[in-house]
Amino acid sequence: MSLVEICFWALSFVTLVCALMTVLSKNPIFSAIYLLICFASIAGHYLLLNAQFLFIVHIIVYSGAIMVLFLTTLMLMNLNEETEKHKPAIARIGAVVAACILGLVLVSAISKTALVLPQNSGAVDIGAIKVLGKILLNEYFYPFEFISILLLTAMVGAVLLTKKEHKITIK
Amino acid sequence: MKTLTYTSFLGIFCLVAELLNLRKLLIPLVVLGLVVIGGLTYADLNAESASYFHDMLRTDKFSVSFSLLLLLITALIVSLGQNFFKEDPSKLSDYIAIIIFALCGGIAMVSFANMAMFYIGIEILSISFYILAGTNKKDVKSNEAAMKYFLMGSFASGILLMGITLIYGASGSFNLGDISLYATARNADAIFFIGIILILIGLLFKVSAAPFHFWAPDVYEGSPMLMTALMSTLGKVASFAAFYRLFSICFSISYDTYGWVLSVLIALTILIGNFSALRQESFKRILAFSGVTNAGFMLMAISSIYGKMEGPLFFYGLSYSLATIGAFAVALYVSSVTKSDKIEAFNGLAYKRPLLSALLIFAMFSIAGIPPFAGFFAKYFLFAEALKSGHFWLVLFAIVNSIISVYYYFKVVFALFAKSEQTFEETPSPVYVAVALVAVALLIIAGVAPGLFMPF
Amino acid sequence: MLLLIFILPLLASLAVAFSGKALSKWVAFGSSLVTLAVTLLLYSNFHADAAFVKEWKHSWVASQNLNFYVVVDGFSIWLLLLTNFLMPLILLATFKKEIKKANAFYALVLFMQFGLNGVFLSWNGLQYYIFWELALLPIYFIVWLWSEEADKAVRTRTAFKFFIYTLAGSLFMLFGFMYLFSKSPSLDLQDLYQISLNSNEQIILFACFFIAFAVKIPVFPFHTWQADTYRVAPTAGTMLLSGIMLKMGTYSLIRWLVPIFPDGAAFWTPYILVLCAIGIVYGAIIAIRQDNLKNLLAYSSLSHVGLIAAGAFVLTREGFNGSLAQMLAHGINVVGVFFIAEIILNRTGQLSIDTLGGIRSVAPRFFTLSLIVVLASVALPTTNAFIGEFLLLFSLYQYNTWLAVVAGTSVILGAVYMLRMVKKVFLGNVSNRTQSFADLNWSETVVFVALIAVIFVLGLYPKLIFDTAQPVFETILQTASR
Amino acid sequence: MSLLLNILQVVPMQYYLMVSAALFSIGVLGVLFRRNAITIFMCVEIMLNSINLLLVAFSTYHNDSNGQVFVFFVMAVAAAEVAVGLAILVTIFRNIRSVDIDDLKALKN
């Protein structure tokens, strides 16, 4: 077992366990922490897969932006206690069963695949910033610009929804 | 291409307009802009198909005609906004901007040539809708609608995205052309088919097909009425166009994988939509379930791979949207008077507001598929083509169900003539009347001369 | 001229819709007279050439190979004549009445005329179907909104039942057309006449079409909408329904059903004829004890039309011709009898025949004219219905003796219920409801006289019908035996 | 860097698929299992991350950068979704003082 393999297994183990803990923790704060670790381990995967740029972006976006957003909201709403009631037992069992079925079906369906690595692969550094940048601003220029609309929408929307109402009466 | 760009700029203009203090003129300007963009787009209708930006977008007859349809829908709904946002003018530009952005998403969805554009388009549309569903902030129902929509929508996006990923994994590309080459040329890998199924499921969610339809009735009911109209028209048409575009280009060769499932789901969708609508009291909810049923009908376009379905699908989308907008325009007036979206709210409208009632009746007839309205031809074209693809039992089933559906469409008509104390003394806003009039007029024109609206 | 026949009513309908209430009835009546004149003008062509055919074709939706195709031939001209002849009379019949929202009412009636004429003229399946539905819409509203039934819930229910019943039937027909379209280059009738389908397809599609027609005609057991609807509808609506609208069904049996699906017809004919025979007797038996006049007439109509429908399936010249003759006769007579009901309803306010009586004493003219109409409807020789009934029973006899005997009992039962009706309504001593019964005024007399004139013309000189229709039926017979 | 060695030559692609599928399923489980809307959002993020992981793996597998570019878009979308989702959550919280999705029962049947 090479080092890489050990890394892979270790990271995968951490990822899955942390994800599971995220799901199972009663306290949302703990969930968030586990999620953070989970994201970090995924970042490790990215490194392992030679996607250096994505590694960085991932850390920034998820660990930096998204997790902060989550935690802020949690704090804002003062939900850091174990307030969450469980769903009724039947719903939880249903949830577990359904998810397990989905997982099993997905895994068994995927296991039918016969992906074999092509021989000539692995020569170019596809994850390098330079390479990605070129692609992003050439081929994917339009989606790249277009995604700004998405972000703009989200921004405007978030503001629209969260802004406190000022009483305006026009009659 | 230019449609999308210009529309994006129009959306940004809306945001800027707030700064320029153009609030009063905003809606006319936007409608004007949409019309201009429509005109520019129309010029491309008969142009050769072309691809832009490294094959991110492809304009062809399909994309142009659906873009026009989306523009028309948006223009009508934005016009309705003139009155709808009266009480909340400070946020007018935000609302309009988001609607226009949703339109951008929709246009991307009808003209994509790459999964990236497809995905981003869907997400823009969806996120806009999440926001719009929740815009009535004080109303718990609106909050709930937004939440339900958001949770389920993002979940479904995940499924869809998983599908795209698996397709990419199998084919090594996000380009539709490459994917279809992969599907045609080689013995595709198992994950390719899983990808197809997951994309299918994701899109079935977006078009609110059973068993992924649960969000639709609740969201439609909870959202502000204008937004309901938008979602059930713009959202549905764009999703179907994307659905059709993706599947007809890439996946129809793999029909055997999903064909049977799709047929069963179509039947299920029609059935559930129809039967659920029967005993509803809320106008919005009836239209929501009717939307589910109609989604079932339109899905036949996806599952009929041997027919030329662009035309029927377009026509169906057109007639369905126009009828829905027409109906909502009247309902907006009624709910503004009665503060209720129940069917009873319409009681007695026919005696006080005969014109509006007639328009509503026509709209309902059209959705129910009664000639001479466009809805009839829509159903006819769609079913006839589906029959050509051998969907004998499915069409028969659909027909039987459209008989049942008449009941709930007519429930509205009955209400119009029922006795009531409501006097409807408020004069309806001319905008509502005009929009309903335009929509119904188009329905009749399209019903009398369907050829005019069959660009294919 | 061909297009004029149905465009005129459409234009008139729009004109009436926006005209004043007082004016509307005159505009409607005038336009219906003009339409009648145009139809007669068209008919005059047939004198020179019995096999005259005139057509007008225009591409409608090119991508779907859909044409707007209008044809008049020796068969359809008669239905057109019937429609456009009855229309002014039906309008005239409403003259005495106070109608709320009169302009909307007359607009709907004229719109219905548009639809009816379209049905009889259509030569393309989809176009035909559209007109078929167009004719349904206005009558639905007429039945519902202008009903004389006091209970609002009842009328809504009844009208809707009628609507959804017939719509359900016709949607099956639509399905049939869609399927045909998937097998045929176009839905033009001549293409459909040449279509080749295997016998399973024919059997199923035949059933689809038949349901549509059977509901509209109505053939037992698809009739349960009928009596209620006739009763609830305003009488003008009942006249339209029974006089013209149900002829759409019987006309279509011959024009659309039998020739397109010969194998289907061969398969279903025995069952259908049995249904028809049951309906004939069944309707007559029920009519015997009905108290409500309109109910009685409705069931009598059920009995009569069963025979018309049966005639279409025997696949003989006599059957077709008899069917046509009886369509015309029934159309005229049933309008006549419902007009009697209308007059009675107008003057006494109700239709229970047990409470009437003695009208003959106070309104002798009304009695005499009514009696003639009633006698025509029991198919007394020299009236129009006799020709049809004779030919139809004869053609039924050609198919099966016992069927003819069973159906023939309607000859007896018809006399039983009609004479009972005459007795209870007109004869005997005046009751307190009838003592102030006014005799006919001029407009009512005109309606009766016109109807009676036609009753005798067609009864004594039915050759008029057969001469023009026979060539058409010959073609249909050939097609049906392909 | 010497790490240019393709990891997939050591760890087969199928493993990534499995891990990803498992992660995805855990995300689904979370969505179904929890009542707290925020936690559910987190679980959706887990799902999206499983997809990202898979995309990167496929990208490596195909030796093609497009997959990694797509991850950008996914991240952007995820960020936007979270922003909007949390905004919606805030509006709900303001109204009903709860983020429990089972408390949302106004719309049904």
Add this chain to the structure above:
Amino acid sequence: MTGLYILILSPLVGFLINGLLGKKLPKAVSGALSSVAILVPFFIALNFFLGFNSGTQVKIDQDVYQWISIGEFNIGFGLLLDQLSSLWLIIITGIGFLIHLYSVSYMHDDEAFSKFFAYLNLFVFFMLVLVLGNNLLITFIGWEGVGLCSYLLIGFWYKNGAYNDAANKAFIMNRIGDLGFLIGIFMIMFYFKTLHFGALKEALGSVHVSHGLIIAITMCLFIGVTGKSAQLPLYTWLPDAMAGPTPVSALIHAATMVTAGIYLISRTDFLFLQAPETMTVIAVIGAATALFAATIGVLQNDIKKVLAYSTVSQLGLMFLALGVGAFSTGVFHVLTHAFFKACLFLGAGSVIHALHGEQDIRNMGGLQKNMPITFLTFLISSIAIAGVPPFSGFFSKDEILAAVFEHNKVLWAVASLASLLTAFYMFRLVFLTFYGNFRGTEDQKHHLHESPWQITVPLTVLALFAAIAGVMGLPEIVSHHHWLKSFLSPVLTPNPHAGHAIGNSEEWMLIGIATTLALGAISYAFVKYISKKELPAAEGTLTGFSNLVYQKYKIDELYSFIIVQPLQRLSVTAYSLFDKVIVDGGVEGVAIAVMSIGKRVRTIQTGNIGYYLLMMVLGIASILAYVFLK
């Protein structure tokens, strides 16, 4: 041909004028007009008749126009005038005119005077159509047309509910027969492709059809005949038909319409002769009817009812004659019967008129003093109908009895018994009405008077003919030339089954028996009602069999019980149970089922996001499982 047109259209014109303008015309004009409308045809008919008699007139058989023509299916609107129809023409127009004349006075006080004449004219018109039609369908027109007029005239006094019922009954009973007729027509049309009498006769020779079919056809036609000519089992309408004004009873229900059946069978004798089985049925039914009706007649107290049953009985005799193949004999009896029965009815009418509507013979008596002419004519006719030589009835009845005797002795016995009863009840009628003391009210007695000339003249003329009409068919033992037989010989088909003529001695014996029986019956009646001055039992005092007979064997009740009531019950049940519950319930049931499913399906939309998501996941899982793990 022109003559024929005038003949046939003249009553129609009379009808139209009277019908349309009747109210505005003075009664005298109205009555005169319609009488003339019959008188003109009478002269034309007479002309034709004399022409035929002298051999100068040829048969007319011509289509006026094509009535129904569809391909090979051709039915012309055609007329046929030959010896047979000319005889009927004479009767119809001749007796018709007399009755019109009579009615002018009889109906003088009726408010619907002109309507009455209009109906009468219309009746004559249809009767002419009936006998002049050259094919079965034209005959059928007349057939139904006279039925209609009969209906109109029976219910002439429409304010009386019972009269209307009688009218309806007549029409409906006739319709039952008509259906049989119609089916017969269908069969003929189907197998012989023609309805024209002449062509049919030819086709019968050329087209090969089974014997059973001929039986079926003739039986169907005979069913039609039983309705119109009031034979068992469809006779019950005729006694009820006496509800109409008396001239109507005389014209329609005695002299003309009811004999249409005899006309039809004589007209299609070639068919009937091919079907001996049917002939037997006709004979048996005729005999049975003759006896059956005669027994009822014996106990009736209504003067018109007695005559009505007598008519049924006499018609039965005529059919008996037809049934044994003696067509001309049947026709002979039609002719004589027309005279004396019309006379009897008119006489009865005269009596009723004088008594202001009284019809019960228990309340009459002794009228001979006040109404001598009426009495005399009534007596002559009674003698004629009783079969006393040399009055006309004797000859025709004797001829029938002779023909039957030669055919079947049992039938002869039955017929003789019927004749015996006829003689009895006729004289019972005469004695009770005209002899003894007046039993009516003082008021009636005070007003007793002989009728005016319009009434007595027709009575006299008819009585005259009733007395002498026998010369038309003097038996061969008296005269070598049987005028009627030879007159009709070009029309009627010789009977191939006719047995040898009976010998002279046998014939004398039969005459003797018949005369003895008739005189015996008259004597018995004389003893019973003149000498013993018995009166018929009062209402409700009869018991046992006599009561049953008095109640007309309760046939009406029987029909009501086995047909009418079940039908009405069926009607109610079919409507309220079958139509409303089963058929309509089925339709409504579907709707209810749909709605209740709708109610259930609605509940899957629980509103819970977790549940929705769970359903989605399950959906995804099952789809994936279905697609990839099957």
